[in-house]
Amino acid sequence: MGRPHKYRTPAALSAAWQLYKDYCNNQIVSMQKFNKLNGEFTSGEISRCITYTIKGFCAWAGLSRSTFYGNYANNARFADTVTRVREECEVDARTKFELGLIPAHLAPLWMGSYKWDYAQKESVVIR
DSSP states (O other), rough: OOOOSSSSSSSHHHHHHHHHHHHHHHHHHHHHHHTTTTTTTEEEEEEOOOOOHHHHHHHHHHHOOOHHHHIIITTTGGHHHHHHHHHHHHHHHHHHHHHTTGGGHHHHHHHHHTOOOOOOOOOOOOO
């Protein structure tokens, strides 16, 4: 018999997922800026968000991805919760990409991860 699951119910997994989303949405970042007028650096902290991912959730929760997929993704009791987690990851990344919160140079990474199709089917030439 293996170790007991960290999250014994879908509600417990859902609650942990919500805590992870709160963690992602409230990252505190230290910033420094040079003030040309007085020649000094000023520093401060601002709140930033990071994108939700299953890999990030697993690291935050102290689970390996194989444990997550073995114990939860492949378990019928947790199917709805895991589906919601996957969908929220995709919607979050897409929303942040479209709002410009994810830098444009990372677009191919996210588009490949979620199989998004932004390719234009026909070329349009404006003259």
